[in-house]
Amino acid sequence: MKEVRYIRAITEALNEEMARDESVFVIGEDVAYPGGSFSATRGLLEEFGERRVKDTPISEAAIVGLALGAATQGLRPVVEIMFMDFLTVCMDQIVNQVAKTRYMFGGQYQVPLVIRTPCGGGLNAGPQHSQCLESWFAHVPGLKVVMPATPYDVKGLLKASIRDDNPVLFVENKALYGLKGEIPEEDYLVPIGKADVKKPGKDVTVVATSRMVHQSLEAARTLFEEGIEVEVIDLRTISPLDKETIFQSVEKTSRLVVAHEAVKTFGVGAEIAAMVAEEMIDCLDAPILRVGAPFTPVPFNLERFYLPNAEDVVRAVKKALAY
Amino acid sequence: MKEVRYIRAITEALNEEMARDESVFVIGEDVAYPGGSFSATRGLLEEFGERRVKDTPISEAAIVGLALGAATQGLRPVVEIMFMDFLTVCMDQIVNQVAKTRYMFGGQYQVPLVIRTPCGGGLNAGPQHSQCLESWFAHVPGLKVVMPATPYDVKGLLKASIRDDNPVLFVENKALYGLKGEIPEEDYLVPIGKADVKKPGKDVTVVATSRMVHQSLEAARTLFEEGIEVEVIDLRTISPLDKETIFQSVEKTSRLVVAHEAVKTFGVGAEIAAMVAEEMIDCLDAPILRVGAPFTPVPFNLERFYLPNAEDVVRAVKKALAY
Amino acid sequence: MKKETLLQMHYMMLKIRRVEERILEIFAQGKIPGFIHVSIGQEAVPVGVCSALRPDDYLSNTHRGHGQALAKGADLKRFMAEIYGRKDGYCQGKAGSMHIACNDLGVIGSNGVVGGGIPISLGTAFASVYKGNDRVTVCFFGDGATNEGTFHESLNLAALWNLPVVFCCENNGWAEFTPQKVHTKLENLSIRAESYGMPGVTVDGNDVLIVKEEAEKLIARARKGEGPSLLECKTHRWFGHFAGDAQKYRSAQEIEEVKSFDPILKFQKLLLEKKHLNPKDIEETEAKIKSEIDEAVAFAEKSPIPGIEGLLENVYT
Amino acid sequence: MKKETLLQMHYMMLKIRRVEERILEIFAQGKIPGFIHVSIGQEAVPVGVCSALRPDDYLSNTHRGHGQALAKGADLKRFMAEIYGRKDGYCQGKAGSMHIACNDLGVIGSNGVVGGGIPISLGTAFASVYKGNDRVTVCFFGDGATNEGTFHESLNLAALWNLPVVFCCENNGWAEFTPQKVHTKLENLSIRAESYGMPGVTVDGNDVLIVKEEAEKLIARARKGEGPSLLECKTHRWFGHFAGDAQKYRSAQEIEEVKSFDPILKFQKLLLEKKHLNPKDIEETEAKIKSEIDEAVAFAEKSPIPGIEGLLENVYT
Numbered sequence A, B: 001m002k003e004v005r006y007i008r009a010i011t012e013a014l015n016e017e018m019a020r021d022e023s024v025f026v027i028g029e030d031v032a033y034p035g036g037s038f039s040a041t042r043g044l045l046e047e048f049g050e051r052r053v054k055d056t057p058i059s060e061a062a063i064v065g066l067a068l069g070a071a072t073q074g075l076r077p078v079v080e081i082m083f084m085d086f087l088t089v090c091m092d093q094i095v096n097q098v099a100k101t102r103y104m105f106g107g108q109y110q111v112p113l114v115i116r117t118p119c120g121g122g123l124n125a126g127p128q129h130s131q132c133l134e135s136w137f138a139h140v141p142g143l144k145v146v147m148p149a150t151p152y153d154v155k156g157l158l159k160a161s162i163r164d165d166n167p168v169l170f171v172e173n174k175a176l177y178g179l180k181g182e183i184p185e186e187d188y189l190v191p192i193g194k195a196d197v198k199k200p201g202k203d204v205t206v207v208a209t210s211r212m213v214h215q216s217l218e219a220a221r222t223l224f225e226e227g228i229e230v231e232v233i234d235l236r237t238i239s240p241l242d243k244e245t246i247f248q249s250v251e252k253t254s255r256l257v258v259a260h261e262a263v264k265t266f267g268v269g270a271e272i273a274a275m276v277a278e279e280m281i282d283c284l285d286a287p288i289l290r291v292g293a294p295f296t297p298v299p300f301n302l303e304r305f306y307l308p309n310a311e312d313v314v315r316a317v318k319k320a321l322a323y
Numbered sequence C, D: 001m002k003k004e005t006l007l008q009m010h011y012m013m014l015k016i017r018r019v020e021e022r023i024l025e026i027f028a029q030g031k032i033p034g035f036i037h038v039s040i041g042q043e044a045v046p047v048g049v050c051s052a053l054r055p056d057d058y059l060s061n062t063h064r065g066h067g068q069a070l071a072k073g074a075d076l077k078r079f080m081a082e083i084y085g086r087k088d089g090y091c092q093g094k095a096g097s098m099h100i101a102c103n104d105l106g107v108i109g110s111n112g113v114v115g116g117g118i119p120i121s122l123g124t125a126f127a128s129v130y131k132g133n134d135r136v137t138v139c140f141f142g143d144g145a146t147n148e149g150t151f152h153e154s155l156n157l158a159a160l161w162n163l164p165v166v167f168c169c170e171n172n173g174w175a176e177f178t179p180q181k182v183h184t185k186l187e188n189l190s191i192r193a194e195s196y197g198m199p200g201v202t203v204d205g206n207d208v209l210i211v212k213e214e215a216e217k218l219i220a221r222a223r224k225g226e227g228p229s230l231l232e233c234k235t236h237r238w239f240g241h242f243a244g245d246a247q248k249y250r251s252a253q254e255i256e257e258v259k260s261f262d263p264i265l266k267f268q269k270l271l272l273e274k275k276h277l278n279p280k281d282i283e284e285t286e287a288k289i290k291s292e293i294d295e296a297v298a299f300a301e302k303s304p305i306p307g308i309e310g311l312l313e314n315v316y317t
């Protein structure tokens, strides 16, 4: 094992997959010579050259379209979109083209394409650089949506995403880029579609994503001191959802809290709650509670009031237990 | 009262509001001389002239941006985007600009802007002309999302949307354009944010949107013959959701089915189910069931298998009752 | 030019015309679901351009894409079956007229989103460069599409990276029901090429030989690694935007007038003059085409309507 | 030109420079949250352009928008308070450096999305036409932004409708860490104007008088109803893309070299030569600006940090 930061785990994944498979290439704004706005692609140009590491103009729709065309011809593009908020300028290419190509053309093509993009607040980057929009993409058949929270998962899932023959929206988190964690020295993959029990517990299930996994673990530690044993599940993949792991946990705890940084209303938590309310309502001993951002844009210098945190999770868990 | 088609109710609303308020103007592709792809804007050019009824190039982002700039200066643009699927080419303008302008600038501006767009299948128009994407926009603070199902509601809600000082995404339904219904002769409004009990009943609550309102009413008629009394609630507004009407009904029936045409997973039904599972789980005597489209793009000539219908609602209601 | 080439072009233009006429008929009978956009009057463009392509070249297409797919070599039976939405169609009935793709022919898909196919064409071109082969991509779109942001982003990137794409604007003067002068101030759209540092040419899109000649130059250029270009072919849409559009926004006189530019008649006249064809040959070609179409229609009508079993297939691999 | 005008322009350029220098200092001390993009080296562009505007004209802005807002007349105290994210800021601390809008001055907002503000500028211009007044809109954006689809769509629509907008490209040769030659083949971006049928000009953006002169012509044109235009001002970004960017991608020599184009020194030299200024005047101006900045910083630092009570405010009316 070795300790790496989340951002460097991404770089390692890109490095290894590019070395492993010549059809993998990296494309995006400032990814080659500058090594990426958040330095995720640092060193790739030096290692793999201009043919496979491509700086582009600020033309997101053209970038994603290019990647799609290339993917239909057997290449495996890894696109970087600098902030998740900017997926909005290439939404047609992602939703109407990339996601639908395989299905609408009757299976004639494979679309092995990864779009990496960072979500989330924490940098006071304001309303157009801080959003978490993953629930949109989970509503789009044909895409997979992955959202890892740790260096271990980000590396293993990125490698798995690059090897997947389907389009994957790979949602990183800016606030986690500096986070350190252990990863194996050797090659490993983390399977898409599998949630991970980050901390077992018997009293309440907390299903969390991305940064809120860490907030939930913190909450679990706090609650443990009060004798409450929380099970923290890191969803890791938003689409397809890992029903099984969630259901198993809820069967055990009978209490469910979902925690994400995205706006609570119409977020990922809604689908998880609905799924449980649809298929295992009798197991529940309490309302399904959701922790998420309030219904506002992400305000610049009020971000700290906006971002959901460990305290919110503690409060929700206690409310679920008090029921 | 008089009988009009859904599409003509839209035309009437536009006509009346343009006559009432000189700051209202209509803009979009083929809306002026051609009178609109679906004829919603027919006759407006003749009535109000080129200054207020504007044909544009195929440049959706520019159209929405123009409308936003104009709205900040006190005009009241009504934009037509030809198919809901094409909101993807102007998503940044809608989500990052229009929706956030008031909030991020600290309340300096009002943004009285309506974007009309038709969703839905039924025309075999294929994967890029048939989507229902309303749940995306309901996840965006700063937008209102309206989705009327009848000529009465479409007229009253469009007039209310045009008079609203906030941006409204006004989701029409192509398959309903030909539908006839009664509307008053005189001026009336339907308030944004109020659901409507389209048919009272005591056994099961069905919350439905747009075309599925009619399918649900049909299901209710079928079920009535079997002695089952369904309460059909037409949501009418997706954002903000009318919790009160839904909760009142569920309190009465203890059984909830949500029905929409959008893909079931991560659709509007998820939020409604989650809301109920969060705040009134003890009232429920059965799982919350959702009727929606399967997790696939809208296939061309398999559309009839894809579209949810009255039978699906009947099945869900029976399942809820059998529980 | 070889006589066979000329005759093949003549055959293909006529075939496209007759196929679309038949499609209109069948559509009017209610046998074809969905939207149909025919390109009658525009046949010289796809035929001129595609006659300059190799079978392994790529083609990115638009909603008005029947002619291009056929000219690139689409099998009429599978093509027709897709228009009908049948199982034996190119896309198993999931695509229809607006989305036909033929992977084996490099036809990477018609697109229902105006301008949506332009960025994708960069990708096949990029793949050629990446793999070190010399396959060229031709990207078709209409005059209206040149006002979408994707047009701009794509041409800039293609020029910058010197990608082997020929951007072919089929300028029929209309974007749905809106004439060119209501969607742009420009007369010749090819001057937009200068904005990207690539060559742009406007040609008479009703003259198949002129289209072919210019396309050959630009395709050869791209194949040699000299980069992309913009070819504007001015032509005319005879019928409505989609099947069922009665064109009330156009005067009867205008609709008559544009027919005087008939690219097929023009080409036939030339071939007759040059004695490459005689009237009997034309009759025979017509007869051959008719029987091909009859066969394709019969094939399509016999092909099974897709059942629910395929609904969930091919969302993912 | 009147002496006062010249002196006012000199004052404003210097003010922008000193304000941004101070912002960099304060940012380095960790007192300003978020991202900061300074325009040091580019001051001649906003000052030249805005000196040709009327107070009631509109201005659409970019992420690198301090200079434009100040040149349009932003109150330095409220401006600084917004940079600090305080309650007395123009946007009550919800916007920050990247999103300042000043409704009373027609500054309709800086934009964090590259190219995002271009379409919006059409709207204020449209409102002028609709209301029958002669307020002009200036829309600022960078060289990198000219590759976004919104640039293209907006310029076409503006030209078509003859909207009173001057599109002002501040070409500093860089899009973040990517030089112009890596984002487009073009040398002069103003030639893109031809793609829309509007005039385009490239000027030395380090010469405030040249910028003003050209802007005056184009703004007058727009005001008279003669339509939009594209003004490219070539200038230099001295510092990194954002505060904290050490510019490792640029040679020390290049960074030094660009400083030789200092628009302020150049203008000062001229004013000194023409005896409009003497060294003491400059000192006084510097002192005046310093005290204004001190005052603004004190104001900002005293202004309350927004509390949770404002969080849910102004999502809707």
Ligand SMILES: Cc1ncc(C[n+]2csc(CCOP(=O)(O)OP(=O)(O)O)c2C)c(N)n1
Pocket: B029, B058, B060, B082, B086, B089, C062, C063, C064, C112, C113, C114, C115, C141, C142, C143, C144, C145, C146, C172, C174, C175, C176, C237, C241
């Ligand atoms: C993004 C988008 N906007 C609008 C439409 C509706 N639409 C379909 S075809 C068309 C006109 C296209 O004109 P042009 O590009 O000239 O092609 P033509 O139909 O003339 O071949 C429009 C507006 C669409 N399909 N996609």
Ligand SMILES: Cc1ncc(C[n+]2csc(CCOP(=O)(O)OP(=O)(O)O)c2C)c(N)n1
Pocket: A029, A058, A060, A082, A086, A089, D062, D063, D064, D112, D113, D114, D115, D141, D142, D143, D144, D145, D146, D172, D174, D175, D176, D241
């Ligand atoms: C749509 C979008 N893509 C990417 C970015 C990230 N980004 C911010 S500024 C910038 C460079 C802009 O360059 P230019 O337009 O030349 O303006 P400058 O910073 O030089 O003033 C980029 C890529 C963004 N904000 N929005």
Ligand SMILES: [Mg+2]
Pocket: C142, C143, C144, C170, C171, C172, C173, C174, C175, C176
């Ligand atoms: Mg056209």
Ligand SMILES: [Mg+2]
Pocket: D142, D143, D144, D170, D171, D172, D173, D174, D175, D176
């Ligand atoms: Mg720049």
